[in-house]
Amino acid sequence: xxxxxxxxxxxxxxxxxxxxxxxxxxxxxxxxxxxxxxxxxxxxxxxxxxxxxxxxxxxxxxxxxxxxxxxxxxxxxxxxxxxxxxxxxxxxxxxxxxxxxxxxxxxxxxxxxxxxxxxxxxxxxxxxxxxxxxxxxxxxxxxxxxxxxxxxxxxxxxxxxxxxxxxxxxxxxxxxxxxxxxxxxxxxxxxxxxxxxxxxxxxxxxxxxxxxxxxxxxxxxxxxxxxxxxxxxxxxxxxxxxxxxxxxxxxxxxxxxxxxxxxxxxxxxxxxxxxxxxxxxxxxxxxxxxxxxxxxxxxxxxxxxxxxxxxxxxxxxxxxxxxxxxxxxxxxxxxxxxxxxxxxxxxxxxxxxxxxxxxxxxxxxxxxxxxxxxxxxxxxxx
Amino acid sequence: xxxxxxxxxxxxxxxxxxxxxxxxxxxxxxxxxxxxxxxxxxxxxxxxxxxxxxxxxxxxxxxxxxxxxxxxxxxxxxxxxxxxxxxxxxxxxxxxxxxxxxxxxxxxxxxxxxxxxxxxxxxxxxxxxxxxxxxxxxxxxxxxxxxxxxxxxxxxxxxxxxxxxxxxxxxxxxxxxxxxxxxxxxxxxxxxxxxxxxxxxxxxxxxxxxxxxxxxxxxxxxxxxxxxxxxxxxxxxxxxxxxxxxxxxxxxxxxxxxxxxxxxxxxxxxxxxxxxxxxxxxxxxxxxxx
Numbered sequence: 271x272x273x274x275x276x277x278x279x280x281x282x283x284x285x286x287x288x289x290x291x292x293x294x295x296x297x298x299x300x301x302x303x304x305x306x307x308x309x310x311x312x313x314x315x316x317x318x319x320x321x322x323x324x325x326x327x328x329x330x331x332x333x334x335x336x337x338x339x340x341x342x343x344x345x346x347x348x349x350x351x352x353x354x355x356x357x358x359x360x361x362x363x364x365x366x367x368x369x370x371x372x373x374x375x376x377x378x379x380x381x382x383x384x385x386x387x388x389x390x391x392x393x394x395x396x397x398x399x400x401x402x403x404x405x406x407x408x409x410x411x412x413x414x415x416x417x418x419x420x421x422x423x424x425x426x427x428x429x430x431x432x433x434x435x436x437x438x439x440x441x442x443x444x445x446x447x448x449x450x451x452x453x454x455x456x457x458x459x460x461x462x463x464x465x466x467x468x469x470x471x472x473x474x475x476x477x478x479x480x481x482x483x484x485x486x487x488x489x490x491x492x493x494x495x496x497x498x499x500x501x502x503x504x505x506x507x508x509x510x511x512x513x514x515x516x517x518x519x520x521x522x523x524x525x526x527x528x529x530x531x532x533x534x535x536x537x538x539x540x541x542x543x544x545x546x547x548x549x550x551x552x553x554x555x556x557x558x559x560x561x562x563x564x565x566x567x568x569x570x571x572x573x574x575x576x577x578x579x580x581x582x583x584x585x586x587x588x589x590x591x592x593x594x595x596x597x598x599x600x601x602x603x604x605x606x607x608x609x610x611x612x613x614x615x616x617x618x619x620x621x622x623x624x625x626x627x628x629x630x631x632x633x634x635x636x637x638x639x640x641x642x643x644x645x646x647x648x649x650x651x652x
Numbered sequence: 653x654x655x656x657x658x659x660x661x662x663x664x665x666x667x668x669x670x671x672x673x674x675x676x677x678x679x680x681x682x683x684x685x686x687x688x689x690x691x692x693x694x695x696x697x698x699x700x701x702x703x704x705x706x707x708x709x710x711x712x713x714x715x716x717x718x719x720x721x722x723x724x725x726x727x728x729x730x731x732x733x734x735x736x737x738x739x740x741x742x743x744x745x746x747x748x749x750x751x752x753x754x755x756x757x758x759x760x761x762x763x764x765x766x767x768x769x770x771x772x773x774x775x776x777x778x779x780x781x782x783x784x785x786x787x788x789x790x791x792x793x794x795x796x797x798x799x800x801x802x803x804x805x806x807x808x809x810x811x812x813x814x815x816x817x818x819x820x821x822x823x824x825x826x827x828x829x830x831x832x833x834x835x836x837x838x839x840x841x842x843x844x845x846x847x848x849x850x851x852x853x854x855x856x857x858x859x860x861x862x863x864x865x866x867x868x869x870x871x872x873x874x875x876x877x878x879x880x881x882x883x884x885x886x887x888x889x890x891x892x893x894x895x896x897x898x899x900x901x902x903x904x905x906x907x908x909x910x911x912x913x914x915x916x917x918x919x920x921x922x923x924x925x926x927x928x929x930x931x932x933x934x935x936x937x938x939x940x941x942x
Contacts, residue, residue, distance in 0.1 A: 529899025530807020
C-alpha cells in the first residue's frame with residue numbers, strides 16, 4: 271500500500287527528517303494562497319501515484335502569483351496517466367547544489383533488507399540501477415540486529431557522498447531504516463535528497479510503500495491508506511469484495527481461483543489470439559455468493575464481450591461455483607455476455623450437472639474453454 | 653522413493669483447533685498421512701479428529717515423535733509459529749500454509765532458517781504430497797497418482813492443473829512441492845531441484861514458475877550446471893503489465909523490467925529446459941523427456 275507524497279513527508283518529518291515547507295491544497299485559490307504564504311519560487315505537485323509525474327506535467331515550478339494560479343488551474347482536475355488529480359502539494363522550492371538517492375527496501379533474493387545510497391539522485395533510480403549499477407552503494411542489513419551505525423556510515427561513504435554532509439546523510443538513512451522497520455515498510459525512499467550550498471540536507475520527495483499484509487498492526491498507516499486509495503470504480507469495488515483484481519485493456523473477462531492459474535488463463539487468452547480484460551482471483555474456498563459477485567463485477571466492465579470461468583477446485587467446490595454462476599445468471603432475462611465455464615477438481619462433476627447449459631457454455635479442458643471464450647469475444651466484436 | 657515426505661513422516665499440525673486446521677487434518681488423515689499430534693497453546697490435553705493436542709510443538713515432538721510440522725496458524729501469529737517449529741528438537745520439516753504473513757516477519761524466520769538444518773516449505777503454499785503415501789497441506793489428493801515425475805511450483809491451483817494434465821496421460825508423480833507465492837520463502841526452486849536430483853526414483857521434473865523476482869533465472873543456471881535429471885518448465889504471467897501485482901505478493905514485474913516471464917523463459921531454454929506455452933504442452937515435453 272502506497273502513501274501519497276504529502277503523507278509520507280509528514281511521517282518522515284515527524285521522525286526528524288528535514289523536509290521543505292509545504293501546504294496541501296484542493297482548490298486553485300487554496301494553492302495560490304499557499305504559494306503566497308510560502309514565498310516564491312514554489313513547486314506545485316500533483317498528489318497521485320504516477321511515476322514520471324514531472325515529465326507528464328504533474329509538477330510545475332512557479333515564480334509568481336500569476337504563474338501559481340496558472341499552474342494550479344492546469345494541474346488540479348487534470349488526468350495524469352489515467353489518474354484524476356484532486357489535490358496538490360504546494361512546496362518551497364529548494365535551491366540545491368547536489369541531489370542524492372537514499373532508500374531502504376526488501377531484497378527478496380537475499381531475504382534481507384538492503385540500504386542504498388547514490389550520488390545520482392533526482393532521476394529514475396531504476397534506470398540508474400540498470401545502466402550504471404556501481405553508482406548505487408548497497409548494504410544488507412541483518413534483521414536480527416537491525417542497522418548498525420557503522421553500516422549507515424559505510425554505505426554513505428562507499429557511495430562517494432561529500433564528507434561535509436556525510437554524517438547528516440547517514441543520520442537520515444538511519445531514521446529511514448528505523449521507519450521502514452517500525453512501520454512495516456516495503457520500500458521507503460527519498461529521491462532526491464537535496465544538498466544545499468549551506469550543506470543542509472532536505473528530503474524533496476518521499477516514497478513510503480507499506481506491506482499490505484502488515485496493516486493489521488499499523489492502524490495509523492492503514493487510515494492514511496484509505497485517504498490515498500485510488501484506482502477506478504471497478505478496482506475499488508473489487509477491494510470491497512476482497513478480490514484480487516487487475517483491470518487490463520482487452521475484452522475477454524477472466525475469473526478463476528489461485529493467482530498462478532488465473533495468470534495462466536490470461537496468458538492462454540493471449541496465446542489463442544484474444545485480449546484479456548482483467549485478472550480476477552476469487553481466492554480459495556469461494557462460496558456461491560462470492561462467485562455471483564465476481565460475475566457481476568466482470569459483467570459491469572463495459573469493455574468485456576465474453577467471460578471465461580476457470581476453476582480448479584482444491585478447497586473450492588465445483589457445486590458451489592456452479593450454484594453461484596446460476597444464481598448470477600438467472601436474474602437476467604437475457605444473458606448480457608456469453609459465459610464459458612470450465613470446472614475441474616473437487617466436486618467438478620456435480621458442478622457440471624448443476625450448471626444450466628441454456629445459460630452457459632461448458633467446456634472440459636482449460637484450452638477448449640479459453641478458445642471458446644476468445645471466439646465469442648471475436649463474434650461480438652464483428 | 654520420494655523427497656521430503658515418506659512413510660516415516662510423523663506430522664504435528666499447528667493450529668489444529670481452528671477451522672482450516674481441523675478440516676485439513678481430517679483430509680490429511682483420510683489420505684493416509686500419519687498425523688500424530690496437534691499443537692495449540694492453551695489447548696493441550698484436547699483431541700481433534702482423534703489426534704492428541706499439545707500446548708507446544710516441542711511437547712508434540714517429544715511425546716509423539718513428530719518430525720514434521722504443518723502451520724495453519726493465522727497470519728499475525730504464523731511467523732512466531734514458524735520460529736517455534738524451527739526451534740523444536742526432532743522437527744526436520746516445516747510446511748507453512750498460511751497466506752498473508754508480514755514480509756518482515758518472514759525475513760526474521762528466514763534468518764533463523766539459515767542457522768538450522770530444518771527444511772521450511774512455504775509460506776502461502778499448498779504443501780507437499782508424495783502420492784499414495786502422505787500429504788502435508790491442502791492439496792486435493794485425488795488428482796495425484798504414483799509415479800516418477802517430480803513437480804515444484806509457486807502456485808497451488810496451477811500445480812493441480814499441470815498434475816491433472818500429467819495424470820490424464822498416465823504419468824504419475826514422485827513428490828509435488830508447492831513452494832509458495834510470497835517474496836520470501838523457505839525452500840526455493842533450487843532447494844526443491846536439489847532434492848529431486850538426489851532422488852533416484854524421480855526421472856524427470858516439472859518446474860512451474862511465475863513473474864517476479866529472479867528465482868527462476870537462478871534455478872535455470874542451477875539446472876544447466878548441476879542436474880542430470882531432465883526438467884520441463886512453465887512460466888505464468890506472460891501478459892502481466894509492469895507494476896501490477898498479480899494476486900501473489902511476489903508476482904509483480906518491477907518498473908525496470910526485471911522478473912518478466914520472457915527473461916525466465918529465455919533463461920530456462922538457454923539451459924536446456926523446454927518451456928510449454930500451455931499446461932498441455934508441458935505434459936508433451938515431459939512425455940518426451942521420459
